[in-house]
Amino acid sequence: SAHYSSLAIKQNPLLAEAYSNLGNVYKERGQLQEALENYRHAVRLKPDFIDGYINLAAALVAAGDMEQAVQAYVTALQYNP
Numbered sequence: 001s002a003h004y005s006s007l008a009i010k011q012n013p014l015l016a017e018a019y020s021n022l023g024n025v026y027k028e029r030g031q032l033q034e035a036l037e038n039y040r041h042a043v044r045l046k047p048d049f050i051d052g053y054i055n056l057a058a059a060l061v062a063a064g065d066m067e068q069a070v071q072a073y074v075t076a077l078q079y080n081p
Helices: 002-011 016-028 032-045 050-062 066-079
Strands: none
16 A cells, blocks of 8 residues: 555655555556656665566556556566566
8 A cells, every 4th residue: 555655664764665566556547647756766765676677667547658668567577587
């Protein structure tokens, strides 16, 4: 939930997984801009965070940005071929 992800972020602002989880909540609510911001922050904090790139790519597809989505998928594949 957004509440628990926010608490986790407050406790540890460097926890990439919490930002990704918060992104998932926003994506489910249809708040794609907020979801994208959280996913991007997650992968900035943890550049080898494969799930973060996959979540980012899915949100980019939902937003209609196929070029950036492909780039996010390619980055995920670089870390886990």
